[in-house]
Structure formats: structure tokens, C-alpha cells
Amino acid sequence: MQSKAYAQANPNRGRFRSFLLASLKNYLSDVWHRNHALKRGGEFQFVLFHHDVEAAEVLFANSSTDTSLDEEERYERRWAESLLACALTRLATDFAAEPKARLFHGLKPFLTGGHLVPDQAETAAQMEMPVETLRSHISRLRARHRALLREEVANTITSADDLDEEVRHIFGVLVVHT
Numbered sequence: 001m002q003s004k005a006y007a008q009a010n011p012n013r014g015r016f017r018s019f020l021l022a023s024l025k026n027y028l029s030d031v032w033h034r035n036h037a038l039k040r041g042g043e044f045q046f047v048l049f050h051h052d053v054e055a056a057e058v059l060f061a062n063s064s065t066d067t068s069l070d071e072e073e074r075y076e077r078r079w080a081e082s083l084l085a086c087a088l089t090r091l092a093t094d095f096a097a098e099p100k101a102r103l104f105h106g107l108k109p110f111l112t113g114g115h116l117v118p119d120q121a122e123t124a125a126q127m128e129m130p131v132e133t134l135r136s137h138i139s140r141l142r143a144r145h146r147a148l149l150r151e152e153v154a155n156t157i158t159s160a161d162d163l164d165e166e167v168r169h170i171f172g173v174l175v176v177h178t
Helices: 016-039 052-061 071-094 098-107 120-126 131-154 160-176
Strands: none
Touching: 016 071, 071 098, 071 131, 071 160, 098 120, 098 131, 120 131, 131 160
């Protein structure tokens, strides 16, 4: 019989993110104990029947290449990145129709910020539109992405009062380590 640990999650006891972090720590502890038990030369071989466990190991092992982060910081960063990715996927779906798909593809680099943002004048010329129109599209795209991100975050908390605090926390996790 499969265990449904998520059924034990209690919204009154904290955030879903914290529940997942505690579950991850317990899992990593179990893996550590299992690996060390095998090293003692026991004659038994443990077999995992639930293949999703391996997928979770790969997900968290590859979540960050920054070795200066501890497990909890990598987890927090991966959590924030996954929420951003979900919002971006939903945004891409909004722009799936052909004329909008081209617009989304051209404007997507402006969502990430940083030093990789292309020049607006060059992008406007490539997309055959005035720079002012490009800036309006970028502004609307960023606003829609923020709204979708807030919806994704809202799905992970119990109280709407915590939404702004959780969004600030997510941005803080991303800004500190970028």
C-alpha cells in the first residue's frame, strides 16, 4: 500500500513549501542511512519500487550548480525557479496562437532581466514595430507574468494575507543568489 504523506499536511501548521522541505530532509536522511547500512556489508539489497523517488533525486541534485548553497538554500531556489517556470509556461500558453507566438518569442528575453536583455531598438527593428510599441508590449507581458506568478504562489499558501510576504520571499531567494 502506498503512503500518502501529503495527506498529513495540515494548512494550520505551516506552508506547503515548508512541508515539502521537511519531507525532502527526511527522505535524504533515509537515503543516507540506507547507503551507510549497505556499506557495512549487509547481505541484503534494498530495492525501491516507487520510481518517482529516483526522479525526485535527479530533480534536486540538478537544481543548482552553485556549490556555495546548502541543501535548504538549493531547495528554496529550486522552489522559486519552479514557480517562475510554471508562470512562464502559462504565459506561453496564453500566446500560443501564431501572431502572438512570434511576439512572445521576441519578448521573452525581456522577462528575465540581467545582462542578457537584448537592445530594445534592435528588437523593435527585427519585429518591425516602433520602440514605443515594443515597450508597451514588454510592460503588458511583465504585468501578466507577475499576475500569473502571484496565482501560482497563491496556490501554495493557505491565507491570502500571506501572499505578498511569500512573493517577496521568492524574489529574495532569487535575487540573493543570482
